[in-house]
Amino acid sequence: MKRTCLAIVLAAGESTRMKSSMSKVLHPVAGRPMIAHVVEALANASISSVALVLGRDAEIVQSAAARNDISLSAFLQTERLGTGHAVLAAKDAIAKGYDDILVVFGDTPLITAGPLLAARKGLADGNDVVVIGFQTADPAGYGRLIVEDGALVAIREEKDATAEEKKITYCNGGLMAINGAKALELLGKIGNANAKGEYYLTDIVEIARAAGGKAIAVEAPETELTGCNNRAELAMIEAIWQKRRRHELMVSGVSMIAPETVFLAFDTQIAQDVLIEPNVVFGPGVTIESGAIIHAFSHLEGAHVGAEATVGPYARLRPGANLGPHSKVGNFCEVKKAEIGAGAKVNHLTYIGDAFVGEKTNIGAGTITCNYDGVNKHITRIGANAFIGSNSSLVAPVSIGDGALVASGSVVTQDVPADAVAFGRARQEIKPGRAKILRERYQAEKASRKK
Numbered sequence: 001m002k003r004t005c006l007a008i009v010l011a012a013g014e015s016t017r018m019k020s021s022m023s024k025v026l027h028p029v030a031g032r033p034m035i036a037h038v039v040e041a042l043a044n045a046s047i048s049s050v051a052l053v054l055g056r057d058a059e060i061v062q063s064a065a066a067r068n069d070i071s072l073s074a075f076l077q078t079e080r081l082g083t084g085h086a087v088l089a090a091k092d093a094i095a096k097g098y099d100d101i102l103v104v105f106g107d108t109p110l111i112t113a114g115p116l117l118a119a120r121k122g123l124a125d126g127n128d129v130v131v132i133g134f135q136t137a138d139p140a141g142y143g144r145l146i147v148e149d150g151a152l153v154a155i156r157e158e159k160d161a162t163a164e165e166k167k168i169t170y171c172n173g174g175l176m177a178i179n180g181a182k183a184l185e186l187l188g189k190i191g192n193a194n195a196k197g198e199y200y201l202t203d204i205v206e207i208a209r210a211a212g213g214k215a216i217a218v219e220a221p222e223t224e225l226t227g228c229n230n231r232a233e234l235a236m237i238e239a240i241w242q243k244r245r246r247h248e249l250m251v252s253g254v255s256m257i258a259p260e261t262v263f264l265a266f267d268t269q270i271a272q273d274v275l276i277e278p279n280v281v282f283g284p285g286v287t288i289e290s291g292a293i294i295h296a297f298s299h300l301e302g303a304h305v306g307a308e309a310t311v312g313p314y315a316r317l318r319p320g321a322n323l324g325p326h327s328k329v330g331n332f333c334e335v336k337k338a339e340i341g342a343g344a345k346v347n348h349l350t351y352i353g354d355a356f357v358g359e360k361t362n363i364g365a366g367t368i369t370c371n372y373d374g375v376n377k378h379i380t381r382i383g384a385n386a387f388i389g390s391n392s393s394l395v396a397p398v399s400i401g402d403g404a405l406v407a408s409g410s411v412v413t414q415d416v417p418a419d420a421v422a423f424g425r426a427r428q429e430i431k432p433g434r435a436k437i438l439r440e441r442y443q444a445e446k447a448s449r450k451k
Helices: 034-044 058-065 083-088 113-124 183-188 201-210 231-251 434-450
Strands: 005-011 049-054 071-076 100-105 129-135 144-148 151-156 170-179 215-219 334-340 351-357 368-370 380-382 393-395 398-400
Touching: 005 034, 005 058, 005 083, 034 058, 034 100, 034 113, 049 058, 058 071, 083 183, 083 201, 100 113, 113 129, 113 170, 113 215, 129 151, 129 201, 151 201, 170 183, 170 201, 183 201, 201 215, 393 398
Parallel strands: 005 049, 005 100, 049 071, 129 215, 334 351, 351 368, 351 380, 368 393, 380 398
Antiparallel strands: 100 170, 129 170, 144 151, 144 170, 151 215
């Protein structure tokens, strides 16, 4: 849209019902704060100016909402006197002059650009107020949208509704758009002559009509307008978000055997022809390339998995893990801040951290890179086509050359040249008959303790 727009995000709630020590809008959905989801929807609706109306944790909330493509301004709401009062906390921003003013809530993380664009189009069509509503089979507790001949006549709170009005299933979602040229005038006319002495934004519909303006309602899916007041609702919102994102990925060509057991982050990127087995968790910052397989019970965060690579089952990829194409990280393995080369294998019960593993190298079961000396982290470098025997400890900083072989059970503390064999263990000795002598001694000691 060529029209200018200011979005006012109401985010000054006290989190009373959340029973939380931090602002409600900071609670995460899919790994990022609720308010960040809302601001993303605004950006997707071609809105680049946002005014945040804040209360507790104001600086933290402002930081959580920040985006490079959004110009943010913040306003503190010191008193809680209703939604109309909250919007006017941003009157200095409104006064700068915008075609559209859009009012949204910081605790509706499921909202998408679609309803916001529809509301803005309503303003472009000549309406002064556009309310975003939803249809529901159970309207109890919601304000009803009174629509006559396509025009929005009023928003009627349930306590004030007649028996006939209570049958209306078209309900107020709380979000609305206001003609920017008239916004301050209309908002200034909202009074507080009610039982609570508060200024209700919903009154603006009748105020606009009384001044000769027009108001309409646009419909959005009920789920997109779902707000969050407590931890139970937060879990419900998370479930809705996850189901929606899983569906998007599967439609794009990702296979999930049991999608309800897969949990995604807000920025999880998965290419087509990837297979995700049951009970996989993606933290933030994960990219999976085409053809990869993520086996069951794996946990990935801050990781990149190359094309045709396989992970798990029961694997953990921590931030900085970068798996090359056709590589493998197998069961009960952990990889952190490490490059795993193309075709390399890290198969069983292994920890690879702060390391570089070359192409087609095989890391034996039980191998660990000893990267931490108690104070600092150190790098392990393993060349291509190397073979690290099972139960080896590679004490960083250390380098192992291309084609080198490390014998099983070795503790490697010195660099190993290319194509060399390294033994870092005590030489085995055989003492014939000694086991029988020791066994008899231990049995005698055990018998003496029983007397």
